[in-house]
Amino acid sequence: MIPSLPRPIWLRTATVAYLIAFLAFLFLPLAVVAVFAFNDAPYPAPPWRGFTFDWFLGNAALGRTGLFADSELLGSIWTSCIVAICVTALSALVGMTNAFLIERGRFRGKQALSILMLAPLVIPGVILGISILAFASRIADIADDTFGLELDFLRPGLPLVVLGQFSYIATIATLTISARLRRFDRTLEEAALNLGASKAAVFRTILLPYLRPALLGSAAISFLMSFADFNTTLMLVGADTPLTVMMYGRMREGATPVLNAVSLFLMIASAVLALTLLRRGGSPRAKPAQ
Amino acid sequence: MKHILIASFVVALSLAAGGVQADSQKLRIISWADYVPADLIAAFKKETGIEVELTLSNNEEMISKLRATGGAGYDLAQPSQDRILAAQREFGIYKPFDLTKLKLEQFQPEFLNIVRKNTTLDGKVYGLPYLWGTDGLVVNAKRAKIADYPDLCRPDLKGKTAVRLRRPTLMAFAFAAGKDPFALYGDPKAYGALMDQVGATLIACKPNFKFFYDNKDQLLNGIRSGEVVAAMMWDTGGWTLNRDNPDIQFIVPRSGALGWLDTFALPARGRNDAAVYAWINFTMRPENAARIIKSVGSFSAAMNTAPLIDPRLKAQFAAAFPNNDLKSIHWYPAIPPGLEEMEGRVLDRVKAAN
Amino acid sequence: MLKAAIDPRWHGRLALGLLLAPALLWLGALIILPHVDLAVLSLRERVGPRQYVASLAQYKTFFAEPLYWHVFLRTAVMSVIATLLTLLLAFPIAWIIAKLARGRAGSLLFIICLIPFWVSETVRTLGWMILLRESGVLPALLVKLGLTAMPVELLYRDATILVGLVYTSLLFMVVPLVSSLESLDNTLIEAAYDLGAGGFAILRSIVIPHAAPGITAGCIVVFMLTLGNYLTPTLLGGKNSQWFTEQIYTQFITRFNWEQGAAFGFLLLALSTALVILGLRLSGQRFGDVMRRT
Numbered sequence: 001m002i003p004s005l006p007r008p009i010w011l012r013t014a015t016v017a018y019l020i021a022f023l024a025f026l027f028l029p030l031a032v033v034a035v036f037a038f039n040d041a042p043y044p045a046p047p048w049r050g051f052t053f054d055w056f057l058g059n060a061a062l063g064r065t066g067l068f069a070d071s072e073l074l075g076s077i078w079t080s081c082i083v084a085i086c087v088t089a090l091s092a093l094v095g096m097t098n099a100f101l102i103e104r105g106r107f108r109g110k111q112a113l114s115i116l117m118l119a120p121l122v123i124p125g126v127i128l129g130i131s132i133l134a135f136a137s138r139i140a141d142i143a144d145d146t147f148g149l150e151l152d153f154l155r156p157g158l159p160l161v162v163l164g165q166f167s168y169i170a171t172i173a174t175l176t177i178s179a180r181l182r183r184f185d186r187t188l189e190e191a192a193l194n195l196g197a198s199k200a201a202v203f204r205t206i207l208l209p210y211l212r213p214a215l216l217g218s219a220a221i222s223f224l225m226s227f228a229d230f231n232t233t234l235m236l237v238g239a240d241t242p243l244t245v246m247m248y249g250r251m252r253e254g255a256t257p258v259l260n261a262v263s264l265f266l267m268i269a270s271a272v273l274a275l276t277l278l279r280r281g282g283s284p285r286a287k288p289a290q
Numbered sequence: 291m292k293h294i295l296i297a298s299f300v301v302a303l304s305l306a307a308g309g310v311q312a313d314s315q316k317l318r319i320i321s322w323a324d325y326v327p328a329d330l331i332a333a334f335k336k337e338t339g340i341e342v343e344l345t346l347s348n349n350e351e352m353i354s355k356l357r358a359t360g361g362a363g364y365d366l367a368q369p370s371q372d373r374i375l376a377a378q379r380e381f382g383i384y385k386p387f388d389l390t391k392l393k394l395e396q397f398q399p400e401f402l403n404i405v406r407k408n409t410t411l412d413g414k415v416y417g418l419p420y421l422w423g424t425d426g427l428v429v430n431a432k433r434a435k436i437a438d439y440p441d442l443c444r445p446d447l448k449g450k451t452a453v454r455l456r457r458p459t460l461m462a463f464a465f466a467a468g469k470d471p472f473a474l475y476g477d478p479k480a481y482g483a484l485m486d487q488v489g490a491t492l493i494a495c496k497p498n499f500k501f502f503y504d505n506k507d508q509l510l511n512g513i514r515s516g517e518v519v520a521a522m523m524w525d526t527g528g529w530t531l532n533r534d535n536p537d538i539q540f541i542v543p544r545s546g547a548l549g550w551l552d553t554f555a556l557p558a559r560g561r562n563d564a565a566v567y568a569w570i571n572f573t574m575r576p577e578n579a580a581r582i583i584k585s586v587g588s589f590s591a592a593m594n595t596a597p598l599i600d601p602r603l604k605a606q607f608a609a610a611f612p613n614n615d616l617k618s619i620h621w622y623p624a625i626p627p628g629l630e631e632m633e634g635r636v637l638d639r640v641k642a643a644n
Numbered sequence: 645m646l647k648a649a650i651d652p653r654w655h656g657r658l659a660l661g662l663l664l665a666p667a668l669l670w671l672g673a674l675i676i677l678p679h680v681d682l683a684v685l686s687l688r689e690r691v692g693p694r695q696y697v698a699s700l701a702q703y704k705t706f707f708a709e710p711l712y713w714h715v716f717l718r719t720a721v722m723s724v725i726a727t728l729l730t731l732l733l734a735f736p737i738a739w740i741i742a743k744l745a746r747g748r749a750g751s752l753l754f755i756i757c758l759i760p761f762w763v764s765e766t767v768r769t770l771g772w773m774i775l776l777r778e779s780g781v782l783p784a785l786l787v788k789l790g791l792t793a794m795p796v797e798l799l800y801r802d803a804t805i806l807v808g809l810v811y812t813s814l815l816f817m818v819v820p821l822v823s824s825l826e827s828l829d830n831t832l833i834e835a836a837y838d839l840g841a842g843g844f845a846i847l848r849s850i851v852i853p854h855a856a857p858g859i860t861a862g863c864i865v866v867f868m869l870t871l872g873n874y875l876t877p878t879l880l881g882g883k884n885s886q887w888f889t890e891q892i893y894t895q896f897i898t899r900f901n902w903e904q905g906a907a908f909g910f911l912l913l914a915l916s917t918a919l920v921i922l923g924l925r926l927s928g929q930r931f932g933d934v935m936r937r938t
Contacts, residue, residue, distance in 0.1 A: 002743050028771070030771055032771050033767060097667065116671055156358050166670075166674070251773065252879070380693050382694075501883050
């Protein structure tokens with residue numbers, strides 16, 4: 001059971017065996033994705049036909065389109081980045097105002113509001129997507145029919161994707177930032193105010209630096225979640241396709257190893273992001289990709 | 291921190307806005323794979339300075355995207371001719387063509403008439419013919435012998451065949467059962483009963499299907515890798531495969547091939563109609579139409595392309611339809627509203643069956 | 645500016661309003677109104693081109709057509725199974741992290757367990773497809789080991805869908821379990837042991853009651869995510885996936901029947917809400933506490 005109690009040998013062996021099996025289960029899928037990015041064959045499948053960089057560097061001349069020549073994939077990575085930046089910025093801002101609202105505000109219905117803020121996490125992503133899609137197109141239709149206004153941003157496309165992802169990522173940002181704000185020592189703030197600092201100065205010099213780790217942490221999580229979101233995005237995409245939706249389409253077609261290449265690229269990028277965050281002492285427990 | 295956030299937000303917004311900004315020198319087309327070859331886009335740009343932005347799609351997705359956008363987002367769509375009227379009546383997603391801006395003499399009159407008949411609403415024309423072809427069977431002759439759609443359900447082909455879970459499959463299996471679904475378009479009850487019957491056939495056949503394919507590449511990859519040995523497929527897909535592997539052949543089923551005809555249609559809120567007319571006139575020129583034929587392998591509705599077509603394609607066509615016998619082809623008439631909902635339910639049932 | 649929020653004077657109200665505005669805009673325009681609209685949409689029926697009347701037809705269709713509620717039930721049952729399997733698989737690793745591994749080893753193991761989840765679900769599913777498809781790694785391995793004569797198709801099976809779902813959900817179970825097990829005092833276990841309790845009795849009467857909040861939190865989140873998943877069932881289940889979210893997608897995108905799709909959406913939402921409430925009732929916990937744990 002626990003180290004201080006005697007454990008029979010079979011239990012120890014079983015524990016180690018379980019641990020090894022568990023880690024294999026955890027890493028096997030990722031390992032195959034990485035390995036087959038370098039297989040010299042048109043399909044990401046065995047047998048191993050030798051090592052190649054074609055799926056990264058290949059171009060039309062070689063008869064294989066590698067990641068860096070695949071303008072469609074590169075374009076979708078860029079699209080995902082733009083969406084993720086917007087979602088991150090919006091979530092951080094709204095998460096911060098929400099944190100102050102919940103932790104500092106006093107008003108009727110606060111309890112209900114803070115429960116309501118958690119609701120987006122319990123609503124399946126597909127439903128968030130369709131409800132926003134239907135509502136936005138109703139508004140756009142009304143604007144068009146009655147005022148002759150064409151509100152293109154309410155039609156499927158990147159602005160709607162941003163709003164759809166923001167609708168639940170904002171909750172996560174709110175939780176992260178308000179958890180930190182709750183632990184803030186209010187006497188620091190009062191002392192500064194007593195010493196004649198303006199409220200703006202207090203916010204800038206005391207509160208903001210204190211909240212910084214939570215802001216950074218929630219920004220990183222928001223970015224990753226937005227980048228990885230599929231369910232909500234699928235219902236809201238227009239002509240520009242983010243990476244996850246593009247990959248999904250290609251996977252159904254029977255993918256070439258270029259998808260492995262882009263996946264490996266993503267793994268490295270998110271590992272770097274995660275490690276930087278850990279170094280900075282951010283919370284590794286924060287909730288990553290859905 | 292806050293400043294950085296705001297700044298990055300502004301940057302991102304302006305980037306996003308730049309990405310979707312209207313551009314009179316841009317033509318946004320939503321179409322099928324290979325329908326708009328890259329070299330043609332380049333030639334068009336050279337001639338007119340207009341850049342073509344292409345989104346690949348299929349009938350259902352085209353309609354649903356245009357429905358969701360109220361007909362915005364694209365300047366030109368290419369749905370099948372039988373799918374235009376119902377969608378137009380229901381959602382108003384297209385606008386009529388101004389035929390005076392088109393060189394109609396570039397179109398083959400037979401096809402022009404079929405499409406006109408099936409896409410005219412209140413005296414206005416909503417569709418023009420672009421490409422046509424047939425649906426039939428593709429088989430790896432070395433590994434299986436088949437003659438009609440029900441052969442896909444033979445026990446010896448278990449787990450080795452594929453169809454699309456879409457309406458052409460329902461039509462094909464109805465014809466193979468000796469019925470004419472198109473004759474029942476006016477009688478929803480009888481039509482529903484026929485669809486139920488076809489649905490039951492497909493459910494019984496389900497263990498035979500390796501997968502229901504959604505797009506061309508999925509099926510092509512399946513056949514190339516040998517996971518699929520026989521499938522319902524359109525003629526040119528079979529002919530493309532045949533070039534790489536002579537064992538793979540396109541055959542016209544005993545019950546007849548289904549003829550499809552894809553069109554040009556104008557989305558209701560397209561922003562660049564001038565470019566669309568220029569593009570249509572450009573693509574229907576014989577030399578350009580021949581280029582398109584070469585890219586997709588299907589046949590164009592343009593005039594005078596015969597001398598420019600690859601003789602191999604002609605030979606393949608002649609082998610499938612001896613004596614240019616197009617009589618066995620069943621052409622789709624326009625679908626009356628309401629039938630698609632019935633079909634949808636049957637397709638759902640097949641999808642969900644064990 | 646911030647203290648003003650508790651200040652009764654007018655600029656206090658202004659500050660409160662400023663803080664309240666983003667929250668209300670977010671919840672109102674992106675959560676509440678769209679769902680009200682979805683409800684309205686699901687309660688109408690098309691009677692002719694662009695003519696609609698209020699009706700319950702969409703819900704009637706759901707109950708009248710066996711396949712729809714069949715898929716609905718199947719999705720619910722599979723989600724419950726996936727949740728239980730995730731719990732069984734995650735509990736031992738959470739125990740090792742919280743109790744057996746000493747010091748840094750514990751947190752290192754914890755981080756190692758989290759790493760795969762920084763990568764998107766699409767990538768992880770790609771990995772499973774490469775492993776399991778007929779021309780993939782495992783079938784080839786089985787042939788090599790002489791276990792099967794021909795490569796077998798391991799995709800498109802219920803078990804495959806479950807493996808994928810459990811894999812995707814693990815993290816959301818491990819995190820709450822570890823945090824609830826860490827707070828369990830070792831001396832309690834030692835005391836029970838000294839008093840002669842066996843491993844199973846300790847587990848039942850000490851560990852599980854203490855970890856109950858974590859178990860509930862994990863199960864609720866995993867269940868919801870599984871129920872609402874689209875990617876894993878469609879890609880790993882192929883023609884046999886039969887997941888309810890797929891029905892919603894089909895109605896919306898392939899059949900452009902938004903009314904039917906909206907009704908399906910509401911039914912799924914109702915199911916997920918009902919089971920979350922049930923889970924909370926059974927364990928006697930509050931929603932807010934549960935969500936904060938994860």
